Amino acid sequence: MNTAGYDRATALLGAVQLADGHNDLPWALRLLAGPDPAAAVGSADLTTTQPGLHTDIPRLRRGGVGLQFWSVYVPCQFEGHAAVTAVLEQIEVVYQLAERYPQDLALATTADEAEAAFRAGKIASMLGAEGGHCIAESLGVLRALRRLGVRYMTLTHNLNTPWADSATDEPAHDGLTDFGRDVVREMNRIGMLVDLSHVAPSTMRDALATTSAPVVFTHSSCRAVNDHPRNVPDDVLARLAGNGGVCMITFVPRFVSPALAEWDLGVQAAMDEAGLDHRDLAVRSKFVESWDGPAEPTTTVDEVVAHVEHAREVAGIDHIGIGGDYDGVPSLPAGLEDVSKYPNLFGLLLDRGWSEEDCAKLAGRNVLRVLRAAEDVSATP
Numbered sequence: 001m002n003t004a005g006y007d008r009a010t011a012l013l014g015a016v017q018l019a020d021g022h023n024d025l026p027w028a029l030r031l032l033a034g035p036d037p038a039a040a041v042g043s044a045d046l047t048t049t050q051p052g053l054h055t056d057i058p059r060l061r062r063g064g065v066g067l068q069f070w071s072v073y074v075p076c077q078f079e080g081h082a083a084v085t086a087v088l089e090q091i092e093v094v095y096q097l098a099e100r101y102p103q104d105l106a107l108a109t110t111a112d113e114a115e116a117a118f119r120a121g122k123i124a125s126m127l128g129a130e131g132g133h134c135i136a137e138s139l140g141v142l143r144a145l146r147r148l149g150v151r152y153m154t155l156t157h158n159l160n161t162p163w164a165d166s167a168t169d170e171p172a173h174d175g176l177t178d179f180g181r182d183v184v185r186e187m188n189r190i191g192m193l194v195d196l197s198h199v200a201p202s203t204m205r206d207a208l209a210t211t212s213a214p215v216v217f218t219h220s221s222c223r224a225v226n227d228h229p230r231n232v233p234d235d236v237l238a239r240l241a242g243n244g245g246v247c248m249i250t251f252v253p254r255f256v257s258p259a260l261a262e263w264d265l266g267v268q269a270a271m272d273e274a275g276l277d278h279r280d281l282a283v284r285s286k287f288v289e290s291w292d293g294p295a296e297p298t299t300t301v302d303e304v305v306a307h308v309e310h311a312r313e314v315a316g317i318d319h320i321g322i323g324g325d326y327d328g329v330p331s332l333p334a335g336l337e338d339v340s341k342y343p344n345l346f347g348l349l350l351d352r353g354w355s356e357e358d359c360a361k362l363a364g365r366n367v368l369r370v371l372r373a374a375e376d377v378s379a380t381p
Contacts, residue, residue, distance in 0.1 A: 005347035012356055012363070013064025017118045018342060019364035020068050021218035021248035021323030022128065022197075025055045026093040027073045028327040037092040041100055054326035057104045057123075059340035066118045067108070067364060069218065070094045071328065072150065073130040076159040077280070080136050087134040091127060091148050098125055109149045111371040128195065128218060131157035132164060132183065139186050151371065152193035152216060155183070155203060158279040165200040167229040168279050175206035184210045191378030193370065196220075197230070197250075197323070204236045213377040214244035214370045219323035221255045221307040222247075222314075228254060228261045237311060240319040244373055246366045247315055248323030249307045251336050253299035256307060260297045267291065285330060301335030305348055308362065317358050321367045 026040070032052075033043035050056045060068070072090035074083050098105045105125045106117035114124035127150045135141040135153075145153070155176075156166035163180035165173050176184070184207050187194050194211055196204045197220045207215060223231035232247055240247060250256070254264045268278040270293060276283055288296075311320045326332065326339050335344045346359050 005351040006343050007347075008350050008356075009343040009346035009359075010064065012346060012350075012359055013066075013343060016360040017066035017115065017124070017364040017368070018064050019114075019321065019367040020065055020326075020339075020342075021216065021321060021367065022071050022130075022250070022328070023055060023068055023324065023326050023339070024071045024073055024328030025053065025326070026070055026090050026097075028053055028055075029093060030090070035086070035089050037089055037096050040093050041096040046097075046101060047104075054332065054338040056339075057101060059338050060123055061104075062340035063338075063342040065123055065339060065342065067114050067124040067126065067367075069126045069128040069152070069323075070097075071128050071130045072134075073157075073328075074134045075281070076131065076133060076157050079133060083131075083134045084136050084138075084141055087129055087145065088148075091145075091150070094125060094127055107149065109151065110375060111368045114368065114371070126151050129153040130195075130198075132161045133157070133159075135183075137162060137179070139182065142183065142186060142192070143190060146190045146192050150192065151374075152195045152218060153187065154195040154198050154218065155180070155207065156198050158198065158281075165203045167198055167200050169200075171200065171202065173203075175200065175202035176210065181206065181210045185212075188213045188374075188377050191374050193374050196232075196236075200229075201233050201236060204232070208236070208239050208243055211243070213374045214246070215240075216245055216321075216367070216370060217247040217323075219250035219252065219325045219328075220247060221249050221252075221304075222310045224314075225307050225310050226256060226258045226261055230255050232311075234314050237314040237319075240315045244319075244370065246319050246321045246370050247311050248321035248367070249304065249311055251304055251324045251326075251332050252329050253331065253333055254329075256303045256333060257297060257299040260299055263294065263297055266293055288330075299333040301333050301341075301344055301348060304333055304336060304345060305352070308345075308349065309352075312358075312362075317361055318366055318369075320362050321364070322362065 029040040117124035
């Protein structure tokens, strides 16, 4: 990428609100200091660069982030009431972050509030619940999360829920159960976006057949580019135009790079042989640290560009976005190492002939449109 492309991208992201669909900083802080939200938020001074994290305020500013969906993630090992407790703790982490850094972060629950925060020079902060197990099969808990400001819920994480199949678990329901469809309809009613990252293709298709509002994939890439179960098949991408939804391309190296996906299959085989669960992120990370297998291949920003351009070709320019998954993975592609690096991606796209209007749609305009559409559905009697 030439300097002119980077400079153009930086100027663009100063004028257009960049909305990133997924950042796991709240869980990263919990890992530093435990489940108490006050201790977690106090464990790092985000006004200064934090080498142990991908995210802090100076780098968010350099990256041009204008709207961040903070993931209030709950691992699948939490079940029932423990999962509900954990998601509430993580919501409180985000509230305390906004209180601690009021000059930089502003909580937002609507598209209008997000845009107002951006105009005021702040990073709009929205909540996204990752893993439908956190509602413990209760529509009452789902409604309570919405009242607390949660704007999307990922229907599963790495394991099935009792009502939806995950992309990385053995099929149990052939998509959504009747209760799963009730969850989707209730999310439509209350204005919560249905997030189809992590779910099986059968669940994607069932949700698209059930929903009356646009859906999102907050952090997924394209299966045709890298045949990883966490990515989106072309037939589903093609349905986003009719639904109005958005696939937010992620930077997770295993989902982006075919070479790394193949390497990860080797990790999985070795973990299976050792009797360990590859789907458990903490266990996987610890295993890789001491594994004597081949070195991990390097992933680059150019490989992310391949996914962005494929999604544009199949879904259309109005149905793509960005969901980096910073602080949710050990490392990111070269050129996208932390949240300051978004101009690298947009600079490459501009150099490849993308118009500023199309880059603006990718950056955030598409996602803001989807937010408004969900709000409109929920407002309909």
